[in-house]
Amino acid sequence: MDNVEILSRLQFAFTIAFHYIYPPLSIGLGVCLVIMEGMYLKTHNKVYEELTRFWIRIFALIFGIGVATGIVMEFEFGTNWATYSRYVGDIFGSALAAEGIFAFALESGFLGILLFGWNKVSPRIHFMSTVLVALGSIFSAIWIVVANSWMQTPAGYRIQGHEMQARAVVTDFWEMVFNPSSVERLSHVLVGAFSAGSFLVLSVSAWYILKQRHLDHAKRGFRIGLYVASASALLSLFTGHTAADIVGEYQPTKMAAMEGHWDSLAAADAYLFGWVDKEKEVTTGLKVPGGLSFLIHQDFTTPVKGLKSFKPEDRPGAVNFVFQTYHIMVTIGMMLIALTLYALWLLWRGKLFETRWLMGVFVVSVLLPQIANQTGWYAAEVGRQPWVVYGLLRTSQALSDTVKAEHVLISLIMFTLVYLVLFLLFLYLLNKKIQHGPDTANTHQSAPFSTKNPDLYATR
Template sequence: MDVEILSRIQFAFTIAFHYIYPPLSIGIGLLMVVFESIYLRTRKKEYEVLARFWTKIFAITFGIGVVTGIVMEFEFGTNWATYSRYVGDIFGSALAAEGIFAFALESSALGVLLFGWNRVKPWVHLLATWAVFLGSMFSAVWIVVANSWQQTPAGYHIVGEGMRARAEIVDFWAMVFNPSSVDRLSHVWLGAFLAGAFLILSVHAYYIIKGRFVNMSEKAFKITLVVAAVASLAQLFTGHSSAESVAVNQPAKLAAMEGHFKEAAPADLYLFGWVDKEKQEVTGLRIPAGLTFMLHQDFETSVTGLNAFPEEDRPSQVNAIFQFYHLMVAIGMFLIALSIFGLWQWSRGKLFDKKWLMWTFVFTAILPQLANQFGWFAAEMGRQPWVVYGLLRTSEALSKSVQANQVLFSLILFFIVYTILFLLFIYLMNKAIKKGPTSDIDYNEGSLNDEISNVISK
């Protein structure tokens, strides 16, 4: 493999691994706020125990997420020096904003969240919980803004020429509110809510099946099920809005997502299929002119296909993009159906009577994570061959002095280290979940602080 392919694999691996944790942190953070707010309103002890328990899980997730995210910033300089110079003014301002507006808020309140139980007033602790949750949300804002600018650049001008060329901000807010940032941010936030919600549903469904913490788990399950249903339905609308934005701003990406090759013709909507790039055919179940109808509300308007672009300007891995995109959509539709079915069973008073349904929720914890990953894969692969859409090609963004064997060696090391971190994450999560939201005695200030300190030190 050459340097470009290896560098892309390395960055894809590190960012995909890192992206396991931030969505969980945001989603769990939302439910932490909900549980603790209900406790302050009702003074029912089980909600405090739930808030404390999921704070412990949050601490594990947050710690691993911070560690795994640091590596990517160094990769910009080691593997992608030309890219870093080209977008440094744009990307640097977004990362600086993350540090000022997000990480500072999150980290300053984290100590109160983890160690402030029984040391500060309940409303102060709830305020800290809100601050940590909002900090994680703001962090996503600036990362998505930076990535969205690469997809749909705005608010910039180019200075210099050739290898010295770089983008500079001329309108900060135009850069922030570039054509795709709002749609993509709402989609990312909702994906994070689903990741956290379905993990919580999974854990409490397991407790209900095993007859542990049943009363508490049933309450937690019902609250979280409402969050999951609202988020999954809202995700459907943000996904459609994002697709409309892609059709306008990145038509080659949308064409690859749907396997649409004809230069200008009504486009079918595929529920599933397989793309033969050489024959320019898709075999699968389709709705004739379905994509045209979703974009234009008729069956006759043409949709731009891949053949409208020079071959060197098209995404090359069309079938992979098609599959990742359709897997994301399929998972999203399944989560909507499962959430609504759960609400229906709740309305009939039979939600916890069906053991198969609880087992289904146990195993669906992985699905939002997969959907989040597949969505990012489709978005990033669909942007190719551009690292900054229409401005800088991926092949031109590499560091000139890095050799393939160096990238391969570091990739192997990253794989080993990240595997160890993942196993540690699974071990700590399993240990915490096995113990569960235990009694008040187990949740005295000292024991909770000792456990969290041990988690952080590990």
């Protein structure tokens, strides 16, 4: 790789990794908001209204930062990756257009009612807005994952032109949308997003419980977050397995890198942890003999294609990095299952909120889904190298011809500084909202519940 390719990859990796902090939070938090406001409409309990109001303010903050950080990536496609943009423009562009029309417009359009419609619309209309904003965030993920999945497992296209003028053209839109990996990858991404949002609710609620503040709100919010987090953690087992099956079938080099598997004539082991020596082409660590063979073929002795089956130039360059990030994701996934199931058991026994050490664990646990989402994304993207479109276009061929290394370096430094400021601003505003807490009956008065009263949510 030359300096332009290295720097361009670093720049895009940095911008997308930073941006990817926020969409999973908004997707998961949107689901929790629907449950909170739904509970208010069902029970007429003002605590759920106050809880919903509080988390809507945090949702709006996350949404705003997410939009601001996502715009940069679209420009990078044209500045740093012009050949790629020309090659996949018809396909990637259609998915991004669908995301803008069907998802972002829906989410941003009803966000105004969600934020400012409490004393303007009826309770059911406001709840419908909450549902539509949550659906809009999910629809946005659908089209982004579809576009990325096509790059992993291309389908529904033909190549038009030759050499530098070649480009992929859509021949079957729905085959492109439902390419071999889109459904499995989307389900895994959404489950990870639900975990991220619900663990944010758990973290803040646990902090209030430890500080003995807003206890009624915190305990009700914690229960909602725990149910969503538990379901998401358990579902990740199934979505992760099906996604891995697709990788094994369509991207065998990535699967071999994820498990550090080299020899194609032997059964493939599944490592709990280890280290890959790329130079010696060996992997050491604690493993389950034949474990990967069993996961793929339901047999402990069936051979699996190893990295030695492929030319060195067709293998991922950073095999150990793919191996480590993949295993970090899996390890955290198992930790989340254990943590949420233990909390559910204590909740059933009526001892959850008195277990202070566990509340402390939940305060910091907000980092775990974020780390799992990030490392899973790293494993997926680095693992498909050296291809930017798997089997069709190499990353080294996708660069812009006129961009120089010093230009990319300067912009990378500038983006880093701007994103650092945005992140500090996000933390400051988030902390300020958490410190303030939910507005209670002592700080605002609400009209009595009535489905016929359009001013139900009046706060003054």
